[in-house]
Amino acid sequence: MKALHVVAAVIRGTDGRILLAQRPADKHQGGLWEFPGGKVEAGEPVEAALARELHEELDIRVEQARPLIEVRHDYPDLSVLLDVWEVSGFAGTPRGMEGQPLVWAEESALDDFQFPAANRPIVTAARLPADYLITPAAGAAAELLAGIERALARGVRLLQLRAPQLSVSAYRALADEVLALCAGRAEVLLKGPLAWVADFPAAGWHLTAAQLRELAGAPRPLPAGRWLAASCHDAEELALAAQLGVDFATLSPVQPTASHPGVAPLGWERAAELIRGFNQPVYLLGGLGPDERERAWRSGAQGVAGIRGLWPC
Numbered sequence: 001m002k003a004l005h006v007v008a009a010v011i012r013g014t015d016g017r018i019l020l021a022q023r024p025a026d027k028h029q030g031g032l033w034e035f036p037g038g039k040v041e042a043g044e045p046v047e048a049a050l051a052r053e054l055h056e057e058l059d060i061r062v063e064q065a066r067p068l069i070e071v072r073h074d075y076p077d078l079s080v081l082l083d084v085w086e087v088s089g090f091a092g093t094p095r096g097m098e099g100q101p102l103v104w105a106e107e108s109a110l111d112d113f114q115f116p117a118a119n120r121p122i123v124t125a126a127r128l129p130a131d132y133l134i135t136p137a138a139g140a141a142a143e144l145l146a147g148i149e150r151a152l153a154r155g156v157r158l159l160q161l162r163a164p165q166l167s168v169s170a171y172r173a174l175a176d177e178v179l180a181l182c183a184g185r186a187e188v189l190l191k192g193p194l195a196w197v198a199d200f201p202a203a204g205w206h207l208t209a210a211q212l213r214e215l216a217g218a219p220r221p222l223p224a225g226r227w228l229a230a231s232c233h234d235a236e237e238l239a240l241a242a243q244l245g246v247d248f249a250t251l252s253p254v255q256p257t258a259s260h261p262g263v264a265p266l267g268w269e270r271a272a273e274l275i276r277g278f279n280q281p282v283y284l285l286g287g288l289g290p291d292e293r294e295r296a297w298r299s300g301a302q303g304v305a306g307i308r309g310l311w312p313c
């Protein structure tokens with residue numbers, strides 16, 4: 001089958017809205033909305049292709065960009081590798097140089113647009129931040145709550161409430177408080193038995209690798225509007241996560257960690273290779289913090305997950 005390498009851009013305005021363009025009716029995936037971009041030419045560096053396509057199609061000059069996600073998709077007639085970058089700085093005012101309609105869409109309104117089938121993971125990646133905070137496995141409920149409040153003040157937008165130090169009833173009570181505190185400010189994923197899912201309708205769910213294995217072959221246990229993530233450590237778990245339809249995964253441990261001294265780390269190269277085989281956003285985890293965010297992006301990840309550096313002491 002014909003294979004295409006395409007570069008596409010999630011272009012974000014200063015108000016957070018995202019620029020979409022409508023594909024001409026007579027082209028492949030015609031009439032659908034897309035993230036602006038086009039074919040990478042033979043031998044052309046991807047970043048150069050990004051700059052060229054956005055200049056040709058929108059008359060803008062890219063000033064700030066970082067890799068967001070790579071998506072592989074097989075259409076019946078064509079297989080595409082979409083190399084998606086987030087563009088957060090540009091010069092000029094975008095205009096449709098090929099006559100294509102443009103629209104600045106709110107993140108929350110992206111579901112109202114019809115995209116090509118390959119774009120689902122891109123929409124997910126566009127909605128997720130670069131950092132995924134996991135709460136520390138020590139401390140009383142009140143301390144965790146105070147820490148989360150400080151993290152919110154610092155701009156944390158996605159967090160996993162993990163508190164193995166608490167009893168079941170203390171965890172569930174804390175979950176209610178955390179969800180109330182985070183409402184409208186950050187997305188919260190809980191950990192625990194799937195039997196609890198209906199008790200916390202505002203929460204997403206973060207599955208352990210053991211839960212993933214138990215769910216093998218089952219349908220997605222949460223509706224599409226609620227975040228579903230899973231902890232993965234190898235290709236097999238990533239495959240189970242993909243099969244279950246998770247929105248994103250964590251992949252660990254990338255580096256040695258004090259909390260899991262006996263576990264061999266994946267290392268950066270293996271992590272990047274595993275990410276290439278998985279079509280949804282991945283947060284890298286294990287001995288990482290904001291200092292490794294850039295390296296995580298270059299490895300194909302959405303960003304970093306963790307406590308260190310993200311948890312405000």
Ligand SMILES: Nc1nc2c([nH]c(=O)n2[C@H]2C[C@H](O)[C@@H](COP(=O)(O)OP(=O)(O)OP(=O)(O)O)O2)c(=O)[nH]1
Nearest residue numbers: 006008028029034035036037038039080116118119
């Ligand atoms: N730009 C872009 N292409 C996408 C998206 N989703 C998706 O499946 N595609 C597919 C559709 C096309 O098969 C291919 C992009 O090719 P294209 O026709 O836009 O390439 P181009 O801009 O270089 O166009 P042309 O000069 O060849 O006319 O990738 C998306 O969000 N943005």
Ligand SMILES: [Mg+2]
Nearest residue numbers: 036037038039
């Ligand atoms: Mg194009």
